[in-house]
Amino acid sequence: MTVCNFFLQGRCRYGEKCWNEHPRDERGGDYRGTQQPSRGGYGNRVWINPSQRTGGDYVQPSSFSRDGDNDWSRGGGGADVKSSDFSFSGQNRFSALASHSHSDKDVQSPTDDVDTIQKDMEIWQTSGQWPFSCYSVLPGKLSGFVEVSPEELRLEYYTGRASGDLQAYMNSVQQLADQWRSRVQELRTMSSSTRISVISELNDPSSQTSTHEFGSSASGFGTTSSSSSSSSGFGAGGLFWIQSEILGNGTNYISDFFLIYPHASGFGSGAFAQPPSGFSAPAASAASFSFAGPAADNKSSAAAASSSVSAFSFKPPPGGSSGPADGGGFGQSSTRAADTGLFSAHSDLTAEELKEFTAKRFTLGQIPLKPPPADLLVV
Amino acid sequence: MSLFGANTGFGSGGTGVFGTTTTDSHNPMKDVEVTSPPDDSISCLAFSPPTMPGNFLIGGSWANDVRCWEVQDNGQTVPKAQQMHTGPVLDVCWSDDGSKVFTASCDKTAKMWDLNSNQTIQIAQHEGPIRTIHWIKAPNYSCVMTGSWDKTLKFWDTRSPNPMMSLQMPERCFCADVVYPMAVVATAERGLIVYQLENQPSEFRRIESPLKHQHRCVAIFKDKQSKPTGFALGSIEGRVAIHYINPPNPAKDNFTFKCHRSNGTNTATPQDIYAVNAISFHPVHGTLATVGSDGRFSFWDKDARTKLKTSEQLDQPITACCFNNNGNIFAYASSYDWSKGHEYYNPQKKNYIFLRNAAEELKPRNKK
Numbered sequence: 140m141t142v143c144n145f146f147l148q149g150r151c152r153y154g155e156k157c158w159n160e161h162p163r164d165e166r167g168g169d170y171r172g173t174q175q176p177s178r179g180g181y182g183n184r185v186w187i188n189p190s191q192r193t194g195g196d197y198v199q200p201s202s203f204s205r206d207g208d209n210d211w212s213r214g215g216g217g218a219d220v221k222s223s224d225f226s227f228s229g230q231n232r233f234s235a236l237a238s239h240s241h242s243d244k245d246v247q248s249p250t251d252d253v254d255t256i257q258k259d260m261e262i263w264q265t266s267g268q269w270p271f272s273c274y275s276v277l278p279g280k281l282s283g284f285v286e287v288s289p290e291e292l293r294l295e296y297y298t299g300r301a302s303g304d305l306q307a308y309m310n311s312v313q314q315l316a317d318q319w320r321s322r323v324q325e326l327r328t329m330s331s332s333t334r335i336s337v338i339s340e341l342n343d344p345s346s347q348t349s350t351h352e353f354g355s356s357a358s359g360f361g362t363t364s365s366s367s368s369s370s371s372g373f374g375a376g377g378l379f380w381i382q383s384e385i386l387g388n389g390t391n392y393i394s395d396f397f398l399i400y401p402h403a404s405g406f407g408s409g410a411f412a413q414p415p416s417g418f419s420a421p422a423a424s425a426a427s428f429s430f431a432g433p434a435a436d437n438k439s440s441a442a443a444a445s446s447s448v449s450a451f452s453f454k455p456p457p458g459g460s461s462g463p464a465d466g467g468g469f470g471q472s473s474t475r476a477a478d479t480g481l482f483s484a485h486s487d488l489t490a491e492e493l494k495e496f497t498a499k500r501f502t503l504g505q506i507p508l509k510p511p512p513a514d515l516l517v518v
Numbered sequence: 519m520s521l522f523g524a525n526t527g528f529g530s531g532g533t534g535v536f537g538t539t540t541t542d543s544h545n546p547m548k549d550v551e552v553t554s555p556p557d558d559s560i561s562c563l564a565f566s567p568p569t570m571p572g573n574f575l576i577g578g579s580w581a582n583d584v585r586c587w588e589v590q591d592n593g594q595t596v597p598k599a600q601q602m603h604t605g606p607v608l609d610v611c612w613s614d615d616g617s618k619v620f621t622a623s624c625d626k627t628a629k630m631w632d633l634n635s636n637q638t639i640q641i642a643q644h645e646g647p648i649r650t651i652h653w654i655k656a657p658n659y660s661c662v663m664t665g666s667w668d669k670t671l672k673f674w675d676t677r678s679p680n681p682m683m684s685l686q687m688p689e690r691c692f693c694a695d696v697v698y699p700m701a702v703v704a705t706a707e708r709g710l711i712v713y714q715l716e717n718q719p720s721e722f723r724r725i726e727s728p729l730k731h732q733h734r735c736v737a738i739f740k741d742k743q744s745k746p747t748g749f750a751l752g753s754i755e756g757r758v759a760i761h762y763i764n765p766p767n768p769a770k771d772n773f774t775f776k777c778h779r780s781n782g783t784n785t786a787t788p789q790d791i792y793a794v795n796a797i798s799f800h801p802v803h804g805t806l807a808t809v810g811s812d813g814r815f816s817f818w819d820k821d822a823r824t825k826l827k828t829s830e831q832l833d834q835p836i837t838a839c840c841f842n843n844n845g846n847i848f849a850y851a852s853s854y855d856w857s858k859g860h861e862y863y864n865p866q867k868k869n870y871i872f873l874r875n876a877a878e879e880l881k882p883r884n885k886k
Contacts, residue, residue: 251714259730265781265788268755269857272732286732288692289793289856290608291667293580294624294647296860297606326741384685427635 213230250274252341260327270319279341283317283322482513544852546830549872552589552849554597557581560851560869562609565842570616573842574598574633575849577871578607578625584621588632589847601631601638608647614655620662622651630676641676644668650694652701652735663719665691665703673719682721687711696744697738700763704733704751705880709880712763727751728759728774737797739804739820750806750820752794758808760820761805773823778810793857796838802845805880807835815850822883834867841876 143159145151151161154383255276264272271287273280299308314504485493491509496515545551556579566574573589584607586598605625612846613617620641628642628651642648646668652662654673661682662674665689672681689706698723701713707725713719727733731753741747748762756778764770780790792812799806805826811816813832818825832852839850853869854862 223734262788262791266791267858268756268791269732269793272754275708275727275730277726280708288690288706288732288734290649291690292859293856294606296863297580308860441774510648 140415168378174491230423253329254339256281257327257329260323264323264327269343270323276341281326281337283325284320287315367431483509483511485512488512521617538628542863543584543831543833544868544870545872546832547872547874549874550593550595552577552595552871552873554585554587555584555851555869555871556583556585557857558606558865559605559670559853559871560838560871562628563840563849563851563871564610564612564619565840565847565849567612567614567616568843569614573847574616575842575871576619577622577665577838577851578621580606580870582606582623584610584619585630586619589842597634599633601636603627603629605647608649609651611651611653613653614660620651620653622648622664623649624766627667628662628674629833630662634829642672642674643679643682644670644672646690649691650703652694652696654696654698654701654719656698656715656717658717663694663696663701665694667691669705670721671703671713683712685719685721692733693735693736695738695749697740699739700739701744702736702749704736705825705853706732710751723763725761728761728772729753729755729757731755731757735774735796737799737806739799750797750799752797752808753757754793756791756794758794758797758811775810775823777816777818777825778812778814780812790806792835793855795836795855796840798839798841798848800841800845800880801843802875803880803882807839807841807850807876807880809839809850809857811835813852815839815848817880819882824883826881826883827879834869845874845880846877848880849876850874 140158140160143151143153143157143161144161146157146161151157168244259274259276263274268287271292273284273286275281295308295311296305299305326337329337487510488496488507489503492509495501495505495507496511521803526589526840552575556577557690558579558581560577560579562578564576566572575587575589576584578584582603582605583600584603587595588598589595591660601621603621603623603625605623607621607623607721609622610619615729617633619633619850621631621644623637624647624717625634626644626647627640628644628648629638629876631638632643642651642664643661648664648666648667650663650665652663654663657664659682660675662676663671665671665687669687669690670696671685673683673685675682687703687705687709688711692704692706694701694703696715699715701715703709703711703713703721704727705711707731708731709723710733712722712725714722715730729751732755733751734754735752736749737858738749740748748760748765751759751761753759757771757774757776759774762768763771778792778794780792781787790812792810794808794810796809804821805817805819807815807817813835814829815836816825816828834852835852835855836850838868839848839856840847849871851869851871854864854867856863
């Protein structure tokens with residue numbers, strides 16, 4: 140049984156009926172039929188029994204106490220909450236908590252990380268928190284999570300509602316949700332292959348760019364800018380690239396790509412400071428993007444003369460080049476063929492496209508918009 | 519300011535003026551209801567600065583409008599004016615002299631609203647919806663800072679259609695705050711960038727996020743000398759991180775705390791975890807308020823690391839909050855924040871903005 144604080148202060152209003160222990164001088168006392176030894180003894184345990192709590196005007200130190208996950212105590216600059224910071228009726232209630240819950244996990248081994256991930260996934264599944272969020276365990280970030288804010292999702296709904304086509308919205312939300320669910324479940328159950336890939340991701344954040352182009356800017360912080368440029372060029376439009384995201388983990392390219400918010404200045408980090416006036420063209424047509432199918436898209440790609448990056452497809456260049464720095468040039472005004480499959484057949488491709496695919500490196504300005512044939516993929 | 523600043527009447531007890539019954543959970547705290555609230559979710563609230571007399575509240579909403587109310591000393595709110603965008607309004611702010619209001623919208627534009635003439639002109643253009651807007655008043659320049667989902671941060675002199683400066687960010691801007699000479703922007707994918715605004719805005723530092731999930735809101739706090747010294751960052755995972763820019767002892771000074779979760783100490787059933795939708799610091803006491811998707815607001819003292827108060831649960835999430843310039847009024851908006859998707863969206867449900875007397879409840883807890 141826990142020790143009753145109010146009793147210690149001399150003001151327990153439950154008296155004998157109190158569910159907590161009122162320590163007397165002789166400790167053999169049997170309160171209400173329970174025989175549990177008191178934990179921690181006198182005065183150095185805090186326990187505000189929620190059912191006994193009076194109103195809401197008590198300071199609730201439990202909200203500030205050491206939370207279960209320890210991994211923010213390193214790297215991210217998080218802190219071990221010192222017991223002395225809690226002041227409540229002059230008693231140092233947290234000495235017990237502080238002493239044995241001290242962050243002896245300051246250096247976390249990979250297996251601890253994996254356990255943390257599993258626990259976090261379980262919490263994420265059951266807590267009802269927002270699913271479309273990135274997730275990380277220091278120092279690395281885990282791939283496979285799509286980051287969409289509630290406002291972006293809501294805007295999609297509103298534009299869909301205004302245009303009368305909500306089905307597209309529903310489909311994409313469904314896809315996003317399914318993808319999230321499967322990824323969370325995968326991480327929670329942590330098969331051996333998942334474990335290996337997770338550990339390698341955590342240990343080597345810069346290696347993530349090769350498998351996951353979208354939004355995972357694990358390399359965006361603390362690593363060189365060249366690696367971030369290839370990953371951060373995308374995903375401005377939240378939902379709209381989910382089709383390719385779904386393909387993400389195994390295949391490393393996109394079949395269809397819808398960018399709703401063309402970047403003002405193309406790829407990557409660094410202060411480009413390009414004036415937006417050169418890119419103002421597709422502003423109106425961007426709203427007409429729908430991701431119901433590839434055929435619906437191409438209005439702005441036709442409109443974009445040269446410099447607007449409103450639509451482009453991207454295969455991680457085999458040679459590792461980090462994409463065009465000026466952010467333009469992909470707007471080939473030929474409308475893209477509507478691909479229903481992941482890959483094109485050889486017959487679908489023109490000679491130039493085939494040449495590009497078979498070449499070692501893409502030629503700038505001639506990167507094909509259609510997906511490559513399956514047999515040409517080097518995975 | 520007399521009645522609102524003292525302990526009488528409004529905000530502290532049910533007055534019955536609004537006719538709500540006690541079983542109605544839309545206003546369990548019995549706070550003052552603002553008249554003529556917007557017809558759709560309120561995305562942002564801002565009170566007028568101290569340079570103008572009286573209290574004026576601006577609220578932007580998903581109904582594409584921005585409304586202005588005058589809050590009188592007796593607690594009455596008078597709708598004053600309204601302006602429209604062509605898309606939902608995501609952020610609003612005041613100029614330092616209180617004569618202009620800046621509004622940012624999903625229609626990729628930002629507008630300047632001159633309250634005296636009740637005219638608006640467009641002052642900014644982005645490639646994507648503008649998520650944040652702040653007024654910067656420096657000794658040698660003044661400008662408007664806009665953060666957008668097109669991954670840029672632009673600075674605008676309101677007289678020119680081209681930005682004074684455009685900074686590239688690694689990801690979409692999700693939230694920002696400005697207290698001269700510091701600005702903090704939190705982006706998607708847990709990005710966190712601090713800018714310094716002296717002479718001209720430039721990136722100061724990129725910080726590894728102390729949080730594991732999506733960033734949702736950020737607010738800068740000041741030290742005893744009123745200099746910005748750190749920020750509070752909230753995420754979708756019911757957690758707020760307090761982070762100092764240059765603390766003497768980072769491991770000790772920086773910390774995170776959990777909030778807006780159900781089942782306080784009961785670990786048997788899984789907790790419900792709610793997003794922290796907004797954070798505001800009290801201008802006088804330095805204590806902070808957080809509002810969440812669970813429909814509660816909480817007041818915290820970050821120096822004593824204690825919670826000061828948690829409200830009762832409203833029947834809708836609380837989407838925005840702010841303090842007035844002298845800290846006597848706490849305004850919070852009750853409307854749907856899309857935290858559970860479109861299924862829980864009810865366009866017919868009324869949205870509210872409440873005003874609460876904040877003079878007493880936010881006093882810091884004395885450290886013992």
